[in-house]
Amino acid sequence: xxxxxxxxxxxxxxxxxxxxxxxxxxxxxxxxxxxxxxxxxxxxxxxxxxxxxxxxxxxxxxxxxxxxxxxxxxxxxxxxxxxxxxxxxxxxxxxxxxxxxxxxxxxxxxxxxxxxxxxxxxxxxxxxxxxxxxxxxxxxxxxxxxxxxxxxxxxxxxxxxxxxxxxxxxxxxxxxxxxxxxxxxxxxxxxxxxxxxxxxxxxxxxxxxxxxxxxxxxxxxxxxxxxxxxxxxxxxxxxxxxxxxxxxxxxxxxxxxxxxxx
Amino acid sequence: xxxxxxxxxxxxxxxxxxxxxxxxxxxxxxxxxxxxxxxxxxxxxxxxxxxxxxxxxxxxxxxxxxxxxxxxxxxxxxxxxxxxxxxxxxxxxxxxxxxxxxxxxxxxxxxxxxxxxxxxxxxxxxxxxxxxxxxxxxxxxxxxxxxxxxxxxxxxxxxxxxxxxxxxxxxxxxxxxxxxxxxxxxxxxxxxxxxxxxxxxxxxxxxxxxxxxxxxxxxxxxxxxxxxxxxxxxxxxxxxxxxxxxxxxxxxxxxx
Numbered sequence: 001x002x003x004x005x006x007x008x009x010x011x012x013x014x015x016x017x018x019x020x021x022x023x024x025x026x027x028x029x030x031x032x033x034x035x036x037x038x039x040x041x042x043x044x045x046x047x048x049x050x051x052x053x054x055x056x057x058x059x060x061x062x063x064x065x066x067x068x069x070x071x072x073x074x075x076x077x078x079x080x081x082x083x084x085x086x087x088x089x090x091x092x093x094x095x096x097x098x099x100x101x102x103x104x105x106x107x108x109x110x111x112x113x114x115x116x117x118x119x120x121x122x123x124x125x126x127x128x129x130x131x132x133x134x135x136x137x138x139x140x141x142x143x144x145x146x147x148x149x150x151x152x153x154x155x156x157x158x159x160x161x162x163x164x165x166x167x168x169x170x171x172x173x174x175x176x177x178x179x180x181x182x183x184x185x186x187x188x189x190x191x192x193x194x195x196x197x198x199x200x201x202x203x204x205x206x207x208x209x210x211x212x213x214x215x216x217x218x219x220x221x222x223x224x225x226x227x228x229x230x231x232x233x234x235x236x237x238x239x240x241x242x243x244x245x246x247x248x249x250x251x252x253x254x255x256x257x258x259x260x261x262x
Numbered sequence: 263x264x265x266x267x268x269x270x271x272x273x274x275x276x277x278x279x280x281x282x283x284x285x286x287x288x289x290x291x292x293x294x295x296x297x298x299x300x301x302x303x304x305x306x307x308x309x310x311x312x313x314x315x316x317x318x319x320x321x322x323x324x325x326x327x328x329x330x331x332x333x334x335x336x337x338x339x340x341x342x343x344x345x346x347x348x349x350x351x352x353x354x355x356x357x358x359x360x361x362x363x364x365x366x367x368x369x370x371x372x373x374x375x376x377x378x379x380x381x382x383x384x385x386x387x388x389x390x391x392x393x394x395x396x397x398x399x400x401x402x403x404x405x406x407x408x409x410x411x412x413x414x415x416x417x418x419x420x421x422x423x424x425x426x427x428x429x430x431x432x433x434x435x436x437x438x439x440x441x442x443x444x445x446x447x448x449x450x451x452x453x454x455x456x457x458x459x460x461x462x463x464x465x466x467x468x469x470x471x472x473x474x475x476x477x478x479x480x481x482x483x484x485x486x487x488x489x490x491x492x493x494x495x496x497x498x499x500x501x502x503x504x505x506x507x508x509x510x511x512x513x514x515x516x517x518x
Contacts, residue, residue, distance in 0.1 A: 024426065026424065026425070026426040026429065027426045027429045030429050030430070030432070030433040031429055031432065031433075034433065035432070035433065035436060038436035038437055038440060039436055041436075041440055042436055042439055042440045042445075042446075043300075043304075045440060045445075045446040045450060045451070046301060046304055046445050046446060047304065047308075048446070048450055049310060049445060049446045049447060049450060050304045050305045050307070050308030050310045050317075051308045051309050051310040052304055052307055052308035052309075052310075166284075167284040167285065167289070169285060169289065170284050170285055170288060170289035170292075173289055173292070173293050174289075174292060174293075174296075176296075177292070177293060177295070177296025177297075178296070180296055180297070180300055181296060181299050181300055181303070186300050186303075186304060187300060187303040187304055187307060188307065191303065191306075191307035192303065
């Protein structure tokens, strides 16, 4: 139990710090703190140009959806980075239990994703002059945490795919693109074709974005509990699927000797 | 003449390499399509007088810019990783002439982006593919590609001292999308942004492409776009001289 806890905490933190070996402030600040602000501004202005929705709509949608960048890329890098450093086989040959090994690496990613979304939300609100009620700030903090958890679940699936494909950056960008279209971040779900809004129900962010918009409109946390529960469920399903895929692909990689394929 | 041949041969080689790169050849083409799709959906759902053709052309040029901004910033970085940077710098040709075909190649992929986005808009969203002045449209696209290549060259040589050059390239993707009038009219932006927009060739390239497609007078915009593109190349040559002199003095070309 203690060993598993050490692998979960120490392994996760070490892995995340290793990510910062290349993810220096020169990369972190433009990518994680400035780019989301420009994404928010871009879509807020597109919304103004198209006469569709208010700045608040785009602020909340894009601030939350941008958490997918740290969540998807960091999780893919969990495999791709280890492969690049030639440490992937050393990790997977170890007898370490896989649940703390993989989920321990997810925890810092969830926290970072939540931080990026919260920062974008607050700074974007200041720039666009969007008023978020003081009473909504703590519940919004909870929502961004749940959204980051949910997307990190999808990130685990992405990490598993990185065991089989080389171009995890392209795959992460593609998933990001689907989330941008489907989750209601920029296009109201009722304006999407029916099959798209149905598919959106099974994607990270869809329920969190809706909950966040309702909170910003003054609705209480209890009234969005159902949406938050759905978001947690989506994240948990992706997380379990990702874990299952990681285990399966790990076995396939051993069988096909494709672990170090680069 | 030999310089032109050099650029043409290098451009061909670079273009072939880019098209075989999953990130530049596939990822950079797919990625803007997602943004284009959002733009189509937003404009279709909104009640703006701006048409889907407006959005289609804007999204198409967004794609052109993506292919340049994301990868041009790291063009020199790539040579550094491959271990060829020192060889290229030591070559008898001026280094900016060596690098220009790489950024032109990236900008050329932008034509593929443009076509893909227009076709995507046409077949998925029913946006008509009507071009009022086809010849001027082709000229506007070629002029925009050349100007994008020039701006990409300026990025590539300016970021050579940064290990994280690719981030700076990425960093300029959204701001240019926003302030160059691709999907947002300049009139909607704050007044202080407009002089910055005017100094950027993508603003004029976008305007030239839109004018030629929708029936206007694209030539002044095209001339401004090409003029700025030449200005970027001239500036890039000066920056290259400075950067290489500095790198030779400090022995810091490889940044290892």
